[in-house]
Amino acid sequence: MPTSSAEPFHLQVRAARRAAHWSQSELAARAGCRQSQISEFEAGVRGKVARETVVKLSELLGLEAPGETAGPSAAAIGARARCPNFECPSNLPYWVGGQLLFLPLGTAGSGTHCAICGEVLERACPHCGAPVLAPGGCCESCGSPLVEMPGGFASDPRAWAEAQRAAVVALRAALPRA
Ligand SMILES: [Zn+2]
Ligand SMILES: [Zn+2]
Numbered sequence: 001m002p003t004s005s006a007e008p009f010h011l012q013v014r015a016a017r018r019a020a021h022w023s024q025s026e027l028a029a030r031a032g033c034r035q036s037q038i039s040e041f042e043a044g045v046r047g048k049v050a051r052e053t054v055v056k057l058s059e060l061l062g063l064e065a066p067g068e069t070a071g072p073s074a075a076a077i078g079a080r081a082r083c084p085n086f087e088c089p090s091n092l093p094y095w096v097g098g099q100l101l102f103l104p105l106g107t108a109g110s111g112t113h114c115a116i117c118g119e120v121l122e123r124a125c126p127h128c129g130a131p132v133l134a135p136g137g138c139c140e141s142c143g144s145p146l147v148e149m150p151g152g153f154a155s156d157p158r159a160w161a162e163a164q165r166a167a168v169v170a171l172r173a174a175l176p177r178a
Helices: 009-019 024-031 035-042 051-061 068-076 157-174
Strands: 091-096 099-104
Touching: 009 035, 009 051, 024 035, 024 051, 091 157, 099 157
Parallel strands: none
Antiparallel strands: 091 099
């Protein structure tokens, strides 16, 4: 039973669970997780429930799991497109708290492929599968970075980020303004 509801997935879960007359404990038992996880998940607290549990919840409740399989519906609800290529100029690298993060600048376009580098655009978090709705470098659902540099790519990620950032800024300055 595919759903095209624009409601956040955690609210869909709560509504479907109530419709099935299951308590949070019953749903947790069926999904193989703890009641406290269901409670937090339904409240919109993310990152506590594994992707496989999210899929399990979807199956149990007859919902469409967010993520790769829900690409069209993620687009339908206005999820933000992001180029997964960390070297793409549509992603501005910055170094914060000892971690390399990428801020999607919104210049990748809104089609299926990146307007700059041609990579296939993503609209869901690669970690939890939630559609990405807010701007920013991290998933608003699970807090994970949305774009990441592969481990071992740069011996000094901070220096790489500074050089790349300067290059991206220079490139943007050179582009005609929309
Ligand atoms: Zn790109
Ligand atoms: Zn996430």
